[in-house]
Amino acid sequence: MNHFSELIKRRRSIRKFTDEMLRPKEVESLMKAALMSPASKSSNPWQFVLVEDKSKLSQLSEAKAHGAKLIADCTLAIVVLGDSTTSDVWIEDTSIASTVIQLQAEDLGLGSCWVQIRLRQSADGEDAEQNVRDILNIPSHLSVLSIIAIGRKAQAKEPHDESKLQWEKVHIESYKIHKDESEKK
Numbered sequence: 249m250n251h252f253s254e255l256i257k258r259r260r261s262i263r264k265f266t267d268e269m270l271r272p273k274e275v276e277s278l279m280k281a282a283l284m285s286p287a288s289k290s291s292n293p294w295q296f297v298l299v300e301d302k303s304k305l306s307q308l309s310e311a312k313a314h315g316a317k318l319i320a321d322c323t324l325a326i327v328v329l330g331d332s333t334t335s336d337v338w339i340e341d342t343s344i345a346s347t348v349i350q351l352q353a354e355d356l357g358l359g360s361c362w363v364q365i366r367l368r369q370s371a372d373g374e375d376a377e378q379n380v381r382d383i384l385n386i387p388s389h390l391s392v393l394s395i396i397a398i399g400r401k402a403q404a405k406e407p408h409d410e411s412k413l414q415w416e417k418v419h420i421e422s423y424k425i426h427k428d429e430s431e432k433k
Contacts, residue, residue, distance in 0.1 A: 255354055257407040262359025263318040265399030269300070270324050274356050278326065278398065281352035285345040291335040294345045297327040297384050307383045308395060312368040312376035318361055322397035327365075327380060329390040339366070342393040349396050359401035365392045 275298065282296055299305060300323065308327075309320035319325050328346050330338035346362055353360040368376040377392045386392065416426050 255351060257410070259351060259354040260405040260408070261361040262399075262401050262403060262405065263361050263397075264402040265318075265322050265359060265397075266402045268323065268400045270358070270398070270400075274358065275324065277356060278324075278349055278352050281348050282326070282328075282345050285341075285348040287341040287344070288335055288337045291341070293331040293334040293338040294342045295329040295331065295390060296345075297329065297386070299325040299327065299384070304383060308380065311370060311379040311383065311395075312363075312365065313371040316363050316376075316395070319363060319395060319397050321399070322361075323399040324397075326396040326398065327384060327386075327392060328394045328396065329386060330393055331390055333389055338391065339393065346394045346396055349398075353396075353398050357401075358398055359403075360396055360398045363395040363397060365394055 279296065279298070282294070283292075285294070287293060299308065302320075305322065305325055306320045308325055309316050309318070326349055328342050328349075330342040332338050335341060350360045350362065365376050365380055370376055370379055380386065380392045380395070381388075
């Protein structure tokens with residue numbers, strides 16, 4: 249099997265990290281991958297804020313109500329920003345960059361987890377994006393899509409099991425309603 253297929257099978261969301269910091273070359277590799285990610289019309293609407301400071305990581309872990317606590321224990325958080333004045337598809341372009349970062353992390357043997365920020369709220373109902381904006385001094389013309397938490401894996405996860413792939417979600421030539429879908433109507 250080729251390297252990319254193995255990479256896709258192995259890449260799982262990791263939420264537990266060791267305390268060992270990333271090497272500068274690893275961070276550089278992550279950012280090279282992000283900066284090479286495709287964007288519509290080569291508009292490159294993405295920007296990235298790298299955070300290693302434990303105090304800021306702790307603050308970011310409180311930015312939204314659910315699914316962000318793991319940020320406090322990662323060694324690098326990459327905050328993925330998009331400029332809507334540069335591209336009308338900044339969400340798609342920054343999503344691609346977020347995914348490319350995660351694939352590069354896996355290729356380096358690192359763990360990662362996507363933490364959605366856009367359209368999320370904190371425990372007290374505040375806008376998660378505004379919380380991140382305030383913590384990191386992000387200007388108003390940039391939107392916060394996600395935070396990719398990265399670190400050395402402190403947990404092992406089995407690769408994806410190909411026997412559990414949901415082939416019923418693949419349609420050839422036209423959409424076919426499956427038995428379980430017709431029961432939902």
